[in-house]
Every structure is written in structure tokens, then in C-alpha cells.
Amino acid sequence: MNQYLVLIVEDDEKLAVLLQTYFEKNNFATLVAHDGLTGVQLVHERQPDLLVLDLMLPGIDGWEVCRRIRKNNDVPIIMLTARDEETDRLIGLEIGADDYVTKPFSPREVVARAKVILRRTYKQPPSQLVRAGNVLIDIDRHEVRKDEGLIDLTPTEFKILELFAVNCGRVLSRLQIVEKIQDYAFDGYERTIDAHVKNLRRKLEDNPKEPRLIQTVYGVGYKLMGSGDGNE
Known part of the structure; x- marks a missing residue:
């Protein structure tokens, strides 16, 4: 599943x-900040695809x-304001905003407008995100978060989780996992894969x-249950 990451900075x-x-x-995937300094920090840390x-x-x-x-980032920006003065709009556009919406407005x-800007800016969604329960797997950024906290995985653990993510809902045998990540000798591969899944x-x-x-599919292998998949 491909998603854009939108940062909303609104007090x-x-x-x-x-x-x-x-x-x-x-x-869309979202982040929220309620003040300007936090917004600037999140832009640098999380590299969103759009800023509201x-x-x-x-x-x-x-x-x-x-x-x-x-100064160092060209992320598309939609500005929100309660003032409907042409001077304000011009200033916002001149300093780098891509669009300007006056309050009150419809969130729709x-x-x-965000979709129009993103279609114009990116040919395809730039970040591949897969959500499984309270876990978010960001393949392009090589990050895994649980309840917004960053999870530290070894390179091999991430490779296995990435393989599960791009095949979300599909059962993968241990041999398929070995063949895809190509990190192991054939001997003892079942115990090795099982150990990584346990971790x-x-x-x-x-x-x-x-x-x-x-989840374990007995006699076959493992599969990742994404959001919307029923548990067996």
C-alpha cells in the first residue's frame, strides 16, 4: 500500500x-504539530511529502x-489562514508556499487541493508504507514504528519484515524467505528463520x-496480517 505522509501544523x-x-x-499517513518550532523539527526528522x-x-x-x-527543503506547502487579504497570500506564495486556503474552509x-499538488509534484507516491495493527513499516525510509515509537531492527530482521510487508496477507514458506533474502546457507535454514521471526x-x-x-501457518510458513485482514 502506497501512502503520502502529510504533516499538519495547526495550533x-x-x-x-x-x-x-x-x-x-x-x-494519507499523517503527523500533527501544534507549534511552528515542532513543525520545523518534524519536517527535518520525518521528511513529509506535504505540509499543511x-x-x-x-x-x-x-x-x-x-x-x-x-532554506533546504522543497516539500509542497499549503498555507491556512483566517485572513483573506491579497497581500498575505502574495507574501506566502513569494516565500515558498504552493497554495493558500482561507478559513473557514471545508476539509474536503x-x-x-493536496491531491492536486501531490499529483503535480510526484509521479507516484514516494513512500511505501504498510500498516499491520499498531505497527507501521516504512520500506523506503527503512523505518518501523510501533505506536509512533521507532523500533530498532537488525538488517536481517528488517529484510524479513520487508518481505512480509510487500507480500502482506500471503503465506511465505521458510525456503521462500531464504531464497528472497539470500543470507543463509541451506543447512539449518528453518531454525534460523524461526529464530528471526521469534525476535x-x-x-x-x-x-x-x-x-x-x-502468524504461523502450520506446515507452510508465516504471513503478516495487515490492517483490514482477518485473523485466523
């Missing part, structure tokens, strides 16, 4: 939640956020003894 918590809800209903930026923010305003980001309009479950499952994400 009105109710409006931020509303925008987040509409973006996620349209298959309120103009009036505590600490530093949206104009200053935009200026700082544009913001999502629609992945320890790091990712809420209860490793009763795994719900990486």
Missing part, C-alpha cells in the same frame, strides 16, 4: 484532528516556518506468545 487542536481525520480517510501549515502559530508564525523550511477542499515478534507484538501480526 487549533480540534481543527488539526478534523484535518487529520479527513486525510486518513483518503489513505497554519499561518498564525505560537512561537514562530507560519511565514517564518516556511522561510526556515525553504484541503484534501482535494521480530518479541519487538513488534503486544503479546509475543500470542502473535497477531506475524
Whole structure:
């Protein structure tokens, strides 16, 4: 499943939640910040594909956020403002905003404008994300998060999890896993794969003894249960 990552920087918590809800209903991944400095930090740390930026923010305003980001980042920016003055819009566009939406607005309009900008900016969604329960696997960024916390995996563990992710819901035999990642000699491969799966479950499952994400299909192999898949 391919998703764009949208960062919403909005100090009105109710409006931020509303925008987040509409973006996620349209298959976007989201992050939220409630002040300008946190927004700038998240742009540098998480490299979102789109920034929805309120103009009036505590600490530093949206104009200053935009200026700082544009020094070394060309992420598309949609500015939100309660003021409908042509001068404000021109300033925002001149310092690097890609679009400008005046409050009050429909969240559907913001999502629609975001889709237009992203289609124009990217030919294909740039980041491949797979969600399995409370675990988010970002293949392109080589990151795994559980409940927003970063999970530390070994290179081999990530290779196996990536293989599960791109085949989400499909059963993979131990031999298929070995052939795909090509890290092991043939002898003893079953025990080796089982050991890595055990470690992945320890790091990712809420209860490793009763795994719900990486399930065993007895006599065949393993499969990753993505969001929307029924547990067996």
C-alpha cells in the first residue's frame, strides 16, 4: 500500500484532528504539530511529502516556518489562514508556499487541493508504507514504528519484515524467505528463520506468545496480517 505522509501544523487542536481525520480517510499517513518550532523539527526528522501549515502559530508564525523550511527543503506547502487579504497570500506564495486556503474552509477542499499538488509534484507516491495493527513499516525510509515509537531492527530482521510487508496477507514458506533474502546457507535454514521471526515478534507484538501480526501457518510458513485482514 502506497501512502503520502502529510504533516499538519495547526495550533487549533480540534481543527488539526478534523484535518487529520479527513486525510486518513483518503489513505494519507499523517503527523500533527501544534507549534511552528515542532513543525520545523518534524519536517527535518520525518521528511513529509506535504505540509499543511497554519499561518498564525505560537512561537514562530507560519511565514517564518516556511522561510526556515525553504532554506533546504522543497516539500509542497499549503498555507491556512483566517485572513483573506491579497497581500498575505502574495507574501506566502513569494516565500515558498504552493497554495493558500482561507478559513473557514471545508476539509474536503484541503484534501482535494493536496491531491492536486501531490499529483503535480510526484509521479507516484514516494513512500511505501504498510500498516499491520499498531505497527507501521516504512520500506523506503527503512523505518518501523510501533505506536509512533521507532523500533530498532537488525538488517536481517528488517529484510524479513520487508518481505512480509510487500507480500502482506500471503503465506511465505521458510525456503521462500531464504531464497528472497539470500543470507543463509541451506543447512539449518528453518531454525534460523524461526529464530528471526521469534525476535521480530518479541519487538513488534503486544503479546509475543500470542502473535497477531506475524502468524504461523502450520506446515507452510508465516504471513503478516495487515490492517483490514482477518485473523485466523
